[in-house]
Amino acid sequence: MVQQVYRRHFISAIGAGGAVGLAGCLGDDNDGSGDENGTETGNGDENLDRTLRVGVVQPQTGGLGAVGQPVTDAATLPVKQIEQADTSLSVDLQTEDTQTEPQAAISAAQGLVDAGYPAISGPLSTATTLQIVENVTVPNEVVQCTLGTAPVISAVEDNDFLFRTSTSDEFMSRAIAQVATEKAQAETVSTLTINDAYGQSLAEAFAEAFEGEVLDQVAFDPEETSYTSQLSEALSDDPDALYVVAFTENGIQILRDFYADFDGETQILGSAGLRNPELGDNVDADLTNITGVDTIGAGPSVDYFTDLYEDEYDRETTQFTWQAYDATAVLLLANAAAGENDGASVRDQMREVASPNGESVGAENFVAGLEMAASGTEITYRGVATDVVFDENGDIGSGSYVIYSYDESGALQLGERIDIGE
Amino acid sequence: MNIATLLAGGRTRLGSHFFELLVGVGLAVLLFDLLRRLVTDTLRVFDLFLFVKEGIVLGLVIGLAGIGLALTYSILHFPNFAHGDYITMGAFAGWVVSYVIAGLGSFDLRDLFLIGVRGDAGGVAVGTSVVQTPVAIVTGLLVAIAFTILATILIDRVIYRPMRDEGVITLLITSVGVALILRYSIAFVWGQETTTLTANSRPQFTAPGIGVQVSTHELTLVACTLVLIAGIHYLIQQTKLGTAMRAMADNPDLAAITGIPTERVVLATWIIAGGATGAAGYLVGLETGILAFNTGWTLLLLIFAAVILGGVGSIYGAIFGGLVIGIVSNVALVWIPSDFTTAAAFLVMIVVLLVKPKGLFEGVTTA
Known part of the structure; x- marks a missing residue:
């Protein structure tokens, strides 16, 4: 019964996408900082000893409050993994509530951008996503990885700062x-x-x-x-x-x-x-x-994620927890690979950390994957929800x-x- | 001056007749089109009868629920926005009792109390239906009536009575407050999810030649509504109390001067209105098979429409208005997509009010 409420609120808000839509995105990245192996050994140590910053914006109250809470938990799970692991990398997380309202979502995201976070994970609904993209993340050159499912998100003019780990309707x-x-x-x-x-x-x-x-x-x-x-x-x-x-x-x-x-x-x-x-x-x-x-969550490391989530929060995984984990995880990996808390640099690494020929990284070896990315090793993040391969719109093509x-x-x-x- | 007035009056009269003519022509065109569709087989006879049956059932639900609203409006002279939540309240009270009777022994009492919102005691598992658990249904209906009467009297004593002499707006806003308090008290206990009340509504009876099925629960709803209407009709037309109520509806001050004990009439009004409303809530649950904390609130707009359409204050008007709203909103599917059918029902209401501004049964008569 709990799940049905989630789904109801959730889907209705997700569907509430506005009619924003202009095609066009940046093409291939042209200033990738270091995807060739071996050239970065010099600053590898420095990269391994830094703080990765990420913001999570999800509805915790309002229409999607009930579904947003487990999703927020999933979105912060990669951070918990880092905190609990033995690594020199540290992470700075801030979570904000969209209240399922476009205006509140803008303030929430703006707060994170003002505090200097280079990347934002979430939110769930299309309507709030479109507001944040238009008013906050793209103008401020901050990467966003959303979970909205309306097809309109593919067509947003976003300078390639907008990605999503959920799949289009x-x-x-x-x-x-x-x-x-x-x-x-x-x-x-x-x-x-x-x-x-x-x-x-x-x-x-x-x-x-x-x-x-x-x-x-x-x-x-x-x-x-x-x-x-x-x-x-x-x-x-x-x-x-x-x-x-x-x-x-x-x-x-x-x-x-x-x-x-x-x-x-x-x-x-x-x-x-x-x-x-x-x-x-x-x-x-x-x-x-x-x-x-x-x-369903059908990515390579979904089983490990499911166990981890249930151990940590003592409840079952629900809709969009998988995609929420992927969103934060891929933003952190891109940040580690970029070596700096800068939106444009993180953006340029978003596709790199999921490029097909690297070391396989999933939920089970996420922290090790971060270290590999930070030291310049080519990695392939294989998602919890599905294989994370972003197309030119920042969408997952499967x-x-x-x-x-x-x-x-x-x-x-x-x-x-x-x-x-x- | 005199001529000018005469002319203006003549124009208005002509205008209103012209409008009535327009409505008549419109109806004729629709009727003709309906026949054409039936003959050319673009509309199945089955569909038309199904729309009408669904319309009658919905109409009686709205009409029965509207009786209480019409009564309180005519006696107390304010629109009670908490009426929808009285319906929900009655439904919950009655169904909890039905569940406890039907499922005692096989289910945990706590689960039964939650009527399937949580726990194991879902509608299908408990098996509530008129045929399988008649005692539980009848007892539930009686409890719904009794509980709603008691609750409405209590609310009147605590909230409305001290405000009896306040203006309409004060009472209206207060009733909105009462509505919210009731609704979210129910949501606090039973949550905001929809629960399934009945196992099924079998047996179904098939109309010969048409194929439209009528369920036992629909028949129960129709029978109970007719009995209740007859009972209320008798009360109002044949008893001294009814005479006093009609007097108060027409002119409260005059009624008080003539020595009618107005507070006792108000009490009687709440008893009749509360009983009808509780029964409506319970029967809506029986017929639709589902219940949520906002069931009554969702119906309230349609109920208001029915009451206004019938002529505010008339219980026959409420029933008739309910039937018009119910049938129009279903039969309209022949011409327009289903998202617009409620709008069509309201359009009909507006057209009726333009032709007959006091509603079909013309105003405050309680009869």
Whole structure:
């Protein structure tokens, strides 16, 4: 139940992206300070004996407060690893609260920039991210690694200071389109989506990605007492499958109405909100016609991270904790490689620390990886959420999803993984 | 001067008739289009009947919840914004009792008290439904009625009564305060998540030839609403108390001078209004199968619309207004996407008010 609240607030805020968008980014870095091995032995010791500075900006109160707290914990976990390790590197962390409000987010980020932090990890939602990028990080040449998922973030004019370790919603839709074709064998699909930016962007991206025909696209208001009429509209052309984009609480009600008023034979494709172990306890029906996808942490060192997180905070990893860890970790690695607390220098190392041919670094050897980066060794950060390879927009070019379904008893079953690449 | 007045009056009369004509033509066009869609098969008969059924159920929910609001408005002369949270309060009180009765012995009492918000006692596990646990449902309904009556009287004694002579704005803002206090007290105990109340609403009855299904819980809601309306109708039309209430609704000062014990009438009003509201809350939970701390608050806007549409203060108006709002917001799906259907319902309300400014049942009569 806790998780469903997280997801609800979280996704609604993430979806609330503004319409900022101008393409264009800097091309390849041209003043990389030292990615050739062996040239930096002289200042290696100096680099190993410095303080890395990083700021974390996440919602801890407001609409996303509930989901932001575990994410903040995950974002500060790399710092805890450094503090607990035996290393000459030290770290200076400051955490600020966005209050899930664009204005408060700007002040929070501005505070960090004024205090001289060269890099900011977070925040979760697209709306606050866009405000920070426009008003704080890019004008002040500070690197930011966000977790917002709206496609609009790819197109922001950011002088290459903006990165993200979460994957764009576009990938999610491609994953569900793949499931529609391959698992549900659907040639025609109608969509029933929540009527906000999140639902709309998923529905549109799905219509683009799906090979078959999209019949009806119905949006629903999350405050309705019954969704029978909306379902009837979405099912009126008798599609093979219905793609439902809803949060858990609307999803439960939609499914109850679906099984009560219709024959229940149409395949249901579900968004992340329909993945909930308690669904079977709330919908008294045969749920075996539901298939869906949800994001997972599927990077090489996810198991180590999961143990570390659970030991440290005594709770399970939840959505976007993986991406939050990656964001802070990659910023710190880039900082170590840059050798100075300067935004532009850190930016130029962001892609370098994840370049494909270096020493493999993950959550399990993160501190050792920092030392390697500081002494000029080429490293490859392999993420917790997914392989961190930034494209020219600062996006990760792949997403990992898990297929979920329900068995006859209504128990949630996690199936195979889907990896979506560019 | 006289001629000018006459002319102006004539123009207004012509204007209002013109508007009524426009509305009539609009309705005719929509009806014609509906038939055309049915004949050309762009609209399935099944869909139309489903929209109407959903509309009636939603309409009765809104109407039943609106009775209490209409009553208190006509007697106390202020819009009670806490009304939505009275609905939620009644629902929680009744459903906690239903859960305890249905699940005692099989579940932890604490889990039952939390009605599935946390713990093991979820709706499907406890198996609450009219057919499986009739005793729990009937007891729950009665407790919802009784609890809401007691709570509304208590709130009236502590908060509204000392302010009886204050202006409408003071009372209105106070009621918003009461609403917030109630809502977040509920959220404090049961959290802000939505819980599932009922296991299912089976058996379903299928309308022959159309295929639309009607569930046991929908039938229960319709039956209970009709019984409650009949009971309230009898109280107001046939008893001395009803006469006194109607007198107070028309003119409180005159009623007081004639020797009507106004405070006792107010008390009776809260009892009837509280009972209807508690029952509405419980039945909304039964029919929709879900409940959250803000269920009543979300319904309140529609309830106000229904009450105003029907003519503020009239309980039949509230029911009728509820049905109009409910049916319009569902049948509108034939023409417009579902995000706009609530707007369509409010548009209808505004059009009705332009044609009949005092609402369909024309104002404060409590009947």
